[in-house]
Amino acid sequence: MSLSPKELVDEAIKRGKAKAEYSTLTTAVLGIMAGVFIGLAGVAMIRTMGSMPAEWGTFVNLLGALIFPFGLICLLLVGGELVTGNMLTVTMALYGKVITFQQWLRNMFLVTVFNFVGAAGVAVFFGYFSNTLQGAFVERTIAVAMGRVADAPLQAFLSGIACNILVCTGVYMNMASKDFIGKIFGTLLPITGFVIAGYQHVVANMFLIMAGILAGGVTWSQFASNLLFVWLGNLVGGGAILAGSYFLAFKVGMKQTTTTSNAVKKDPVEGILENE
Template sequence: MGYLKPHEIAAATVETGVKKATQLNRSALILGFVAGAFIALGYLLYIRVIANTPAEWGSITTFIGASVFPVGLILVLIAGGELLTGNMMAVPLARMQRQITTSRMIKNICLITISNFAGAIFVAYFFGHIVGLTETGPYLAKTISIAEHKIDDSFLQAFVSGIGCNWLVALAVWLSYGAKDLSGKILGIWFPTMAFVAIGFQHVVANMFVIPAAIFAGGDITWLDYLQNFVPVFLGNLVGGSIFVAGIYKLAYLNKADEAVKSK
């Protein structure tokens, strides 16, 4: 069989969460940096693809952009990286199973948040600003438009949007853990990721790229605006990953009653 059954994915995810929480700080920071950069590159690709499409295309433009965005998450999960939104699912699940301590879980989330931000900012500044890939013609207009729409959301809107986002993104990660071959992993990652982008949900690491890119480009956005967006989206992503994926599948597949049934 080319994939794991759901209860097997749950067990594999716990093991992955333990590895993530117990790895060396240096490894976490390096892999967090590249993951932030990969997601930013996926977003940069999205902007470069859709910015020049005719307005008459309507939602087809969104579909095309959403179809290329998953490249970033594919790089994270196959080439290697530590992405905050995925860790918000796998590491809490390991904690729910009492395989790691709460302090290790919090430490991992903090390290990956910082290193993802560094990677995303790197791409926003050097490729977006210095090279000018987000600061000319339609690319500038699209970057600023996207960022403004994100910061215009209220705290509650951004929070709920964050939940929806990481429900889908964490499921993409979950499906990748369940696939045993490269093509299966890519397909498992692609469609849930494409769905969150097409819907327009807010992803905390993606926002680490596009909002700073708009700031660097001279948009009417401040770092305080970014912070006010970061907090609710971070919290929403945390709920989406830890409760709507990890918590649900913990109850479904990892409680003692279910284990007893499976053993018969």
């Protein structure tokens, strides 16, 4: 069993409203945990790719892409506030006028900050100080981080848009399914796609580029520039394109259809009297 596309819009609005009304403490805890899950998924991806023979070529990227989605799957199933997912649900609630712009802005800001705390914390404590990404894995860590910051601002922005179309589709499909297995596979496929394509995700980059900084391959200025343009791209992809499109289709468009239908069904005699 699953929700229909029209039911999904209502569900997204309901969830977005609930998220916007979370206390600061709840937002902080769930935001940090989301960053931790994404960071740990990044560790697993780098370790997987770093241990594969170079001769395997693009198959190495495929293996990494299949590993990474477990981070989003975990936070969606056990609880977590991820800013890229909230760009869909909380923005949908804003479109539905069930929250204010101030509530939307507060959620975007707080969740971004606490996602950074969680993701950067994993890079520092579970990647660097634990030596998990040191030694034989330093080269792969730097290569992945440099791949993130290699894009020019426009490229990073456009990559961020494409990324969050896929990420929010994964969130949406997870939301649609009512069973455990369906939620897992609904999330797995779009996330694998964005990783294979190399699109940029702001929270993943919080971990990956921080790990690259600690490994000595990336600078703080590159980090800051990347996060800004990727965040904006993610917002356009999840908030404007995905949330906007489905809200227009199932809320604005269907409301107009219902209004027109009601006008057609109006009593002809009543219509004549009104025109006299």
